[in-house]
Structure formats: structure tokens, C-alpha cells
Amino acid sequence: MTATVTARRLSRWIGFIAVAALSLSPVWAQQVFSGDPIDPATGQPYTILPQLPLISSGPDGRFNTNDDVIDSATVGDVDVVVRSGGVFTGGIVPPPAGSVATAPGIVAGGGDVAAGSAAVFQVILVDGGAPAPVGSPILGTDLDGRGALVFAFADLDGDGFIGPRAADGAADDQVELQEIYTPVGRQVAVMSGGVADGVIDVSRGAPPSVGGLGIVLVAGAATGATPPIHDDGPWISTMLPYVPPLSPRDIIGNGNVRAADPGFLVEIKLQKEFEPGKVFLPATTDPLLGTAFAIPTDGSSPTVDLLRSESGPAVSARFANVVDEGSFVAAPARVLLVGRDAAGQRLLLEAVEEIALADDGPGQSVTVWLVATDSVGNPADPSAPLTLDLEVGPRVRIVQPNLDSDESRESVVVTTGAAIPIVIDDTTGLSGGGVDDLFVLSGGVPRDSLRIQLGGGSPSLPMDVRKVLLKRGRKTGRGGFKLKSDLAVAAGAADPATSDMTVTVTAGGVVRYARTFPAGLLQPARRSLKYKDPASVAHGPAVLVVRPPKKPSQPYRVVLRVRKLDLDTLDTTAASAAAQIQIGADLYQSAIACSGNQKRGVVICRP
Amino acid sequence: MLKTIPVLTGIGAVVLSVHLLFLRVPSVQAAGTGPALAVASASAAATGSGGRVLRVAGTLNFDDLLQFSFPAGLLVHQGADYAIFQATGEVLEGSSASAADGVSASEVSSLLQAGSPAGAEAALGRIDGSGVVVALPARFASGVATVFFYAFLDNTMFISNAVNVSLP
Numbered sequence: 001m002t003a004t005v006t007a008r009r010l011s012r013w014i015g016f017i018a019v020a021a022l023s024l025s026p027v028w029a030q031q032v033f034s035g036d037p038i039d040p041a042t043g044q045p046y047t048i049l050p051q052l053p054l055i056s057s058g059p060d061g062r063f064n065t066n067d068d069v070i071d072s073a074t075v076g077d078v079d080v081v082v083r084s085g086g087v088f089t090g091g092i093v094p095p096p097a098g099s100v101a102t103a104p105g106i107v108a109g110g111g112d113v114a115a116g117s118a119a120v121f122q123v124i125l126v127d128g129g130a131p132a133p134v135g136s137p138i139l140g141t142d143l144d145g146r147g148a149l150v151f152a153f154a155d156l157d158g159d160g161f162i163g164p165r166a167a168d169g170a171a172d173d174q175v176e177l178q179e180i181y182t183p184v185g186r187q188v189a190v191m192s193g194g195v196a197d198g199v200i201d202v203s204r205g206a207p208p209s210v211g212g213l214g215i216v217l218v219a220g221a222a223t224g225a226t227p228p229i230h231d232d233g234p235w236i237s238t239m240l241p242y243v244p245p246l247s248p249r250d251i252i253g254n255g256n257v258r259a260a261d262p263g264f265l266v267e268i269k270l271q272k273e274f275e276p277g278k279v280f281l282p283a284t285t286d287p288l289l290g291t292a293f294a295i296p297t298d299g300s301s302p303t304v305d306l307l308r309s310e311s312g313p314a315v316s317a318r319f320a321n322v323v324d325e326g327s328f329v330a331a332p333a334r335v336l337l338v339g340r341d342a343a344g345q346r347l348l349l350e351a352v353e354e355i356a357l358a359d360d361g362p363g364q365s366v367t368v369w370l371v372a373t374d375s376v377g378n379p380a381d382p383s384a385p386l387t388l389d390l391e392v393g394p395r396v397r398i399v400q401p402n403l404d405s406d407e408s409r410e411s412v413v414v415t416t417g418a419a420i421p422i423v424i425d426d427t428t429g430l431s432g433g434g435v436d437d438l439f440v441l442s443g444g445v446p447r448d449s450l451r452i453q454l455g456g457g458s459p460s461l462p463m464d465v466r467k468v469l470l471k472r473g474r475k476t477g478r479g480g481f482k483l484k485s486d487l488a489v490a491a492g493a494a495d496p497a498t499s500d501m502t503v504t505v506t507a508g509g510v511v512r513y514a515r516t517f518p519a520g521l522l523q524p525a526r527r528s529l530k531y532k533d534p535a536s537v538a539h540g541p542a543v544l545v546v547r548p549p550k551k552p553s554q555p556y557r558v559v560l561r562v563r564k565l566d567l568d569t570l571d572t573t574a575a576s577a578a579a580q581i582q583i584g585a586d587l588y589q590s591a592i593a594c595s596g597n598q599k600r601g602v603v604i605c606r607p
Numbered sequence: 608m609l610k611t612i613p614v615l616t617g618i619g620a621v622v623l624s625v626h627l628l629f630l631r632v633p634s635v636q637a638a639g640t641g642p643a644l645a646v647a648s649a650s651a652a653a654t655g656s657g658g659r660v661l662r663v664a665g666t667l668n669f670d671d672l673l674q675f676s677f678p679a680g681l682l683v684h685q686g687a688d689y690a691i692f693q694a695t696g697e698v699l700e701g702s703s704a705s706a707a708d709g710v711s712a713s714e715v716s717s718l719l720q721a722g723s724p725a726g727a728e729a730a731l732g733r734i735d736g737s738g739v740v741v742a743l744p745a746r747f748a749s750g751v752a753t754v755f756f757y758a759f760l761d762n763t764m765f766i767s768n769a770v771n772v773s774l775p
Binding site: 185444 | 641642645646647648649650651652653654655656658659660662665668669670671672673674675676677679693694695696727728729730731732733734735736737740742760767768770771772773
């Protein structure tokens, strides 16, 4: 009896020890890492994108710096693939769709925000062996419970790739960069038996009349041992348009966590999302890597898959500009849209909320584009003719279209998703600047407005710049500046408290900062008016203070302090800086002499 | 309405968007973290016929709203009058004495319940990752109104910072 009990206890202990040993065993014992090279510094498998060389950030721990290490002798294998449309049924992993046209089609939108349709995806562990190119599925359970994350990127410029590439020249590189700045959807799923099944909705689509929008799905998965997020092992991924931070802990947010849940928030450290140095993407002219990170949409990248996203039916409208690819500068906050012109050709558009218009009578008109949209703002084909009514205030006139000789309003019947050029000009006989608005209405309900800043017809007003201090910052993305200036705001001039304010700072002839603070943003704070960006603004958070004068004869003082800017290329030998502050239609500007301190990386400008 | 912010300076200064991999989902109850709600700016304009367009820029967890359903939207109030633009497109309006001195997170649910479907002049024009554009109900007058985003998750109502906007 005693012996029997002892044997049971022993059996339990053996079982316990075995489980404990398994949980403590190196994560690279998992089958997906079989044969993978080990990083001697960590004892874990290297994180390498499939078919790319080993890339590490070097001693400074920051990518895209001079000490980055690229080891061409160590090349990543294929550990995981993503497939759209539910095509994997347990046998050989099917190839991805061969083109956007033949990829699973979805409608942009989802959740509660729009009646879109979701795409089914499967994140599948593979061994990278035969059959080439991805090998056989690993349908074991050793990664069960790990989170997988799928991202969707849109081919905005329609060149058949996600991300910058050299073959089509450098002029459009910024638009191509925008494709990876602004993913159009992301969702999580949980690995089970070597596969993470899920569905993903995307925010962007193009009108069906231009064939929709090409979307590339990429994916990754955690491999660590410790639940709930398993962040203590290297991550594995499909091909990605860049190398994310190599350490999971560099990209995981603070606070308590819980396991991946497709029905809950996905937090991916939004505060540091755009910090430079965190990710790696070589120049398209890189002699070794070239444009290896550009992901094609022709099915030739075997680890990723495709979708074709169409916009929903047109129910609203917005204003946009046609993108000039040569002058476009990528930024996470910019919104690019794929529409079409009257001839049915793709048209790359950028959402616009405000424009400047010369207050000079006839001439120097401006063209904006009116686009019928679905409920998430994508250019869209109407399912039935859609009447859009344009309306403008007294200071602006609608030059084209003009079917009724009434330049204050126009009705347009939209039958396709084609963007419609709207030419506007200032009203003859009214001057003095100011603002006006162009509205688009449907069914009598305003759907969008375009703020029009009238100005440029009068000379700029003087401004006394008291101080400009620009600092490069010790790390990329940690630059900033402070501007202190006095404005002699004349009676009748636009009121800083109730007008849009656009601040532009130039140093050494290079525009270093430009931002419009809309009317209503400034709030009373003691004797001043103040605006401070919320803590969630990760890039260029600003504090703007406007102090009205005690006496009418005194100036307004404007103080603007901005942090977390990329001023790496700040020329500390710049001899001058210039500041412009436009309040309503009144433009104040001044230049000031500067001296630099190269060692400290600062430019100081004082009267 | 956040406009252009920094000037990017070449590929070497690439600032890329997403961090792939390794989702970390906050426990809104234990850690006090939750949806990332923030109003960056708000502006309004009026048509000649009195309709008002309100544009609110900021973050409303749009990427999450796209993937799964949870109550979220924009609340606008002016004195006791309020309007709620739900992410679903439904618009409610009403008047409540509790809104007159500001609206707290704990009061949003009761305003949602008390609100009536808004008139046809009110609509959610657009919602996306940069914010929302709405047409306001006629009950609002010229003057200052206050706007904020809300979201209800894990039995907790979250609200963003509130921003005043001048209605023409």
C-alpha cells in the first residue's frame, strides 16, 4: 500500500517535473525553429525575415544608423505564412493569390462603422523545407495559445508593390513610403494546432470601377513560453515591408496585459509607434539590399497573400486634392485615397480640409476635387445617381462647374466614382482677406466642408521675433524648438483667439515646422490662451500660448514649444531663421539672425 | 485637423508605422488603461441655410472599431443640449440638466439612454482614423459647445479630453 502511494506520488512528481521542464525549456526547441541559427548573445534563434540576411541594429540599438549590421551569410528561412480566403485545409499550403484581380474581394469597412465585409485569414506555421518555397505546415501544438497579428497594407500608387522601390524611380518614393506608414487594418488571432484563424476588416478601398485596391496581408506570431502574451521568445513573421524592433519588449506597451483576443483592443505601443530608429528600412539605392523589402502584389512573395478591397456604396462626399507624387512628403497623419477620374483611370487623392486662396479678384483660382465617398471616406461608386449640392459663402465663388450662372451654389449629379474638379476663386469686389467655407450637401445635409483662407493679396504684417531656439536632439525624433514672438495685431485684424493660426518656422532656408491650429483650439488659461496637445500625440506635440496685451498699444505674445521632432538634418551653422504666423488671412512674418552650436546641436536666434 | 507636422528628412530618418507582432492587450480594469481616446482639435462651419458641419480630429480607436463592435462615438453638448454621434451612424439628441455643468464618463450612459433619434439634418458624415465629420442637429445655437469621444469597454465608460469649439 505504502509502496503504491509512493509510486503515485513519484509518478505525479515525475509528471510535474516533466511539465516544468517543458515550460522552462528553450523556446527554440519548438519545431518552427528547427535548424535556425542561434544568437550567441541571447541563446535564442535570430529574428530574420524570410529569405533576407540577418539584420541587427548594432551597438547603439537603433536601426538606420551607421552601425547597423547586415550579415549576408545568415539568411532567414520561412517559419510562417499567411493566406487569405480560407484556402488552407490541412495539406500542402496553397500559393498566394496570383494577382489583385484574382484575390479574395472584400468591401472596405467593418465592425460597427460601416457595412464592410471581412476577409478570412490563416496564419500557418511552416518548416521552410519541401515543397518549396514555404515547405510543409507544422500542425503541432507547441505554439498553441500564442498570439498572431495580421496587418494589411494598401498599394496606394498601384505600382504592384507595397513600399518604396528603385525600379520606378525615386520621385514616388514618398508615396510608396506612405503605404507602409498607414496600414489599413490589423487584427489578432490565436495559434492552435499550427494555425491561427481569423478575420480582418480594412479601412481603405477603391471604387469597383477601377478594380478596387490591392491589399497585402502580412503576419507574425509570438513564440515565447510565458503566457499571456509570450513575449519572452523571438518573433517570427512572413515577409514584412520593413524590420520591426527585434525585441518584443521594445514594442510592447506598458500596463497589465491579457491574451490575444480578436474581440478586444489590440494595443501595439501607440506612443512609440513612429519613433525613428525603431525599425529598419534601407534606402532604395542600398547596394546590398536594394528594394528587397518592397512586397509585390503578383503572388511572387510566397509568405504573404493578397486581397482586393472595394469601397462601399457612395453615401457621402468629401473634398480632396490630386497628389503630386514628386512633391509629396510621407507622414503618418496624411490620408491618401484611391479614386478615379472621368476616364476611369486611377487617381491618387489626398483628403483636404483647408486651402489658401488669393484675395485678388479674378485670377489665381484654385481647383479642388469633389469625391463621392462611402461612410469611411473612400472614393466610391454610387449605386444610384447621387445629387451633391455645393454651397459657398460670400467671399468665394464657384467658377466651375457653373450650369446656372449662380456662382454661390451648384448641383452635381454623380453617377460614377469619378472625382469632379471644382474651380473656385475669390469674389470680385470683396477684399480684406478672411475665411469662407465650401460645403457639399446631399439630401440637404452637409457632408463635408472646406475651409478657405483668403489672403495673399495684401503685404505681410511685421512681427517681432524675440527668440527661436531649435534643437537637433540627442536621438532621432527628439528634436524640438521654441518660438517666442510679438505680434502687433491691429484693430479689425483677425483675432488670434478666434481664428485659425498657422505657424511656419524656417531655419537655414529649410522649413522645419508647419502646422495649423484651428480656431477654437486655444482655451483660456489665466491671462493667456493656451493649447496643449494630448499625451497621445507622439510626433511633434505642441504647446501654444497666446497672451493678449494688457493695453491696446502692446503686442500679442505668441509662444510655441514643440517636442519630438525629427531635426536630424538641422544645419547648426544656419545664419538666419524665419517665422510666419498666419492668423485668419493676416500673415505676420519676420526673419532673425542666428548662431549655432554644433556640439550641442542647437541653433539660437535672438534679436 | 492636425495639419502637417514635422518635416521628414530622408530615408535615414524613416519613421514607420506599425509595430508588427506581439499584441499586448491592456486590462482596462486592472491597469486603468483602455481605449486611446483623444480629441486633437475641433472646428465648425455653417451653411447659408443654417446647417452646421463639425469636424473633430483625434483618435477614437478606429482600427479597433473596424474589427469588432463596441459602443463608441462623439458627444457634443452645449448647455443642457447634447447630441451623440455613434460609430454605427445612429445620431441621438436630447436635453438634460446633468449636461449643463459638463458631462462626466459616468453620465454618458444615461445620456445615451435618454437621447432620442436626431432630426434628419443631423448625420455622421464620415468616421475614419483621423476623426469624424458630422452634421449637427438644429438644437445647437451659435456659441461655444464642448466635444469629446467616448467608448464603452469591459463595463467601463471611457471618455477623451473635452475640447471647446465655437459654433458659427
